[in-house]
Amino acid sequence: MRDKDRTNKRGGVLRRTAAAASLTLIVGALPVALATPASAFPADCEKYLASKGYKVGKWAKRACNVASGETGPVGDSVCRSGLWDLGVKEPYASEACDRA
Structure with missing residues (x-):
């Protein structure tokens, strides 16, 4: 037992x-x-650009998507340079990418 x-x-x-x-x-x-994932929404980037009078086409959307998908300075710098190449002024590009 x-x-x-x-x-x-x-x-x-x-x-x-x-x-x-x-x-x-x-x-x-x-x-x-x-x-929840960080609030990174490409639509915020796109809306900001549109509010500043820019046409948001395929390439601008791609730049905003890169900023929301890539973390850190790499995604932001690729987004900014992509928007600069499209003719977006620097302060607007920076703000748009920060919103993505």
Whole structure:
């Protein structure tokens, strides 16, 4: 009878340890799973350009998409240079890419 009690105690400890580890993993992963992406919307970039009187065609949309898809200075610089090539003035290009 004694061996049976010892086995039950070990099994209970293992189950509780496994449950605690699972709970810790779930709680740790929950913020990542529920996190919303950064508010990077190419439409904000496009609307800003249109509000400044620029025609927003295929190439301007591509520049705005790059800014919203690429993180950091790489996406912003590609967006800005793309808009500059289209004739968008520097302050407007910078603001538009920042909005994307």
